[in-house]
Amino acid sequence: MEIRIILRGALSGLVAGVLGFTFAKIFAEPLVSKAVDYEYGRDAVLTALNQAAHRTAAPAETETFSRDIQSTIGVASGIIAFSVAMGALVAVAYLVLHGRFALRPSRLAWLIAGLGFLGVYLLPFIKYPANPPAIGHPFTITTRGQLYLALVGCSLFLLGLAAYLAVKLRHRVGVLPAVLIAAVSFLVAYGILIGWMPPLGDLAANVAASNQFGYARAVTETPQPITNILPVPLVIDGKTIAPGQILYPGFDADVLWKFRWYSVINQLLGWTTIALAFGALLDRFIIGRAPRVVPGGVAGEDSAAGEESAPEPNERVPSAAGPP
Amino acid sequence: MASISVPGSTTRARVTPEALSKGRVAVILGGTAFLALAIYYLVGVDEGMVSLFGKTMVVHEWVHDARHFLGFPCH
Ligand SMILES: [Zn+2]
Numbered sequence: 112m113e114i115r116i117i118l119r120g121a122l123s124g125l126v127a128g129v130l131g132f133t134f135a136k137i138f139a140e141p142l143v144s145k146a147v148d149y150e151y152g153r154d155a156v157l158t159a160l161n162q163a164a165h166r167t168a169a170p171a172e173t174e175t176f177s178r179d180i181q182s183t184i185g186v187a188s189g190i191i192a193f194s195v196a197m198g199a200l201v202a203v204a205y206l207v208l209h210g211r212f213a214l215r216p217s218r219l220a221w222l223i224a225g226l227g228f229l230g231v232y233l234l235p236f237i238k239y240p241a242n243p244p245a246i247g248h249p250f251t252i253t254t255r256g257q258l259y260l261a262l263v264g265c266s267l268f269l270l271g272l273a274a275y276l277a278v279k280l281r282h283r284v285g286v287l288p289a290v291l292i293a294a295v296s297f298l299v300a301y302g303i304l305i306g307w308m309p310p311l312g313d314l315a316a317n318v319a320a321s322n323q324f325g326y327a328r329a330v331t332e333t334p335q336p337i338t339n340i341l342p343v344p345l346v347i348d349g350k351t352i353a354p355g356q357i358l359y360p361g362f363d364a365d366v367l368w369k370f371r372w373y374s375v376i377n378q379l380l381g382w383t384t385i386a387l388a389f390g391a392l393l394d395r396f397i398i399g400r401a402p403r404v405v406p407g408g409v410a411g412e413d414s415a416a417g418e419e420s421a422p423e424p425n426e427r428v429p430s431a432a433g434p435p
Numbered sequence: 436m437a438s439i440s441v442p443g444s445t446t447r448a449r450v451t452p453e454a455l456s457k458g459r460v461a462v463i464l465g466g467t468a469f470l471a472l473a474i475y476y477l478v479g480v481d482e483g484m485v486s487l488f489g490k491t492m493v494v495h496e497w498v499h500d501a502r503h504f505l506g507f508p509c510h
Contacts, residue, residue, distance in 0.1 A: 113460050113463050113464065114463060117463070117467050135500070135501070135504050139500070139504045140500070143500055143503065143504075174496075175492050175493060175496035175497075176496050176497060176499075180497075181496065181497070181499050181500050182500055185496075185497050185498060185499060185500055185501070186498075186499075186500035186501045186504070187501075188497070188498065188501075189478050189497070189498030189499075189500070189501020189502060189505070190501045190504070190505065192474050192477070192478050192498075193474065193475065193478045193479070193501065193505055195474070196470075196471040196472075196474035196475050196478075197471070197475075199467050199468075199470070199471045200467075200468060200471045200472075202467070203464050203467050203468050203471070206460075206464055207464065232505075232506055235506065236506055239508065240506070241503065241504065241505070241506035241507075242503060242508075242509070242510075243503055244499075244500075244503055244509070244510060245510070246510070247508060247509055247510035248510070249510055252483050252484050252508060252509070252510070253484040253485075255484070255508035256480060256483055256484025256485070256507075256508050257484065258508075259507065259508050260480070370503075370504075373504075374504050374505070374506055377504060377505075378505070378506070
């Protein structure tokens with residue numbers, strides 16, 4: 112049974128991944144192209160500027176795959192693999208938790224997927240949002256990666272604690288107050304956490320790089336306009352660049368906003384698909400398999416949480432019989 | 436893809452649905468979680484902040500756009 116439920120989770124993830132890829136191909140890839148163009152132009156200006164000032168420029172990136180590959184099967188395999196993995200994880204979480212709650216299987220699946228969306232993506236995004244190419248300094252990738260993964264882990268952990276709190280309190284104060292108390296406690300803890308974590312622009316490596324062309328001091332790593340930061344004019348291709356003069360614009364704010372907005376919608380789409388598809392498959396699989404007596408048992412539905420006894424007899428008896 | 440590793444589980448599941456012992460369930464759940472986390476790592480992290488399989492950029496470059504769009508740090 113476990114394997115068949117995991118396969119249903121992975122299948123839901125596959126559907127979500129195909130949808131997510133379609134969305135990304137239509138909405139994200141044009142923005143990625145703009146960002147890559149911006150990046151190439153920026154690298155060229157930085158190289159010229161550093162040469163004119165007799166400084167060493169950062170090495171340009173090498174290209175392993177063409178943009179055609181990256182923007183089609185590359186992005187497809189990445190998003191689909193991610194979604195399948197998340198679908199499988201939702202199924203694993205369901206299998207770990209389902210014996211403990213008298214919830215309809217699909218409702219529990221929705222709850223898990225909702226918490227997954229928050230913990231895996233949205234809560235980390237609030238502090239360290241998704242970025243298109245051209246944003247993110249190569250020399251801080253290790254620190255940024257550690258911060259991001261730490262925030263994913265902490266978000267999931269705090270969400271777990273909050274959910275546990277809500278479950279513990281619900282019989283004492285009722286479902287809604289329990290959820291509210293847990294949510295407020297969570298927000299306080301999460302707020303303290305992200306207030307304490309450093310903004311990317313404040314990383315030591317970024318502070319140190321602010322004396323270089325194109326790395327002006329900022330709160331984030333979003334590229335600032337490239338200016339002549341030297342007190343003397345520079346000559347590039349016969350043109351004189353005065354001190355403080357802008358040679359290349361900062362990253363387009365509209366491209367950045369759209370990319371992040373679409374990134375959020377893409378994850379929302381993926382997790383919603385996993386929730387609905389996996390929930391529907393679960394209901395069919397588990398309630399459909401339950402003994403025929405079940406429909407009569409559901410008649411006395413009195414709980415606000417939509418409690419149902421349907422899957423319980425089927426699940427509890429064997430597990431109680433399992434360990435002697 | 437994980438179904439191949441446990442032959443006969445489907446047939447047994449039809450006879451007694453809860454035939455899998457607790458230990459096997461733990462292995463299945465643990466194995467699935469490990470696989471899923473490995474995929475998460477390969478899509479989002481590998482050949483960026485750390486690299487498991489040497490210093491190539493093949494995986495990174497292949498999933499590059501997905502990595503950005505899924506919210507992982509990159510570049
Ligand atoms: Zn990148």
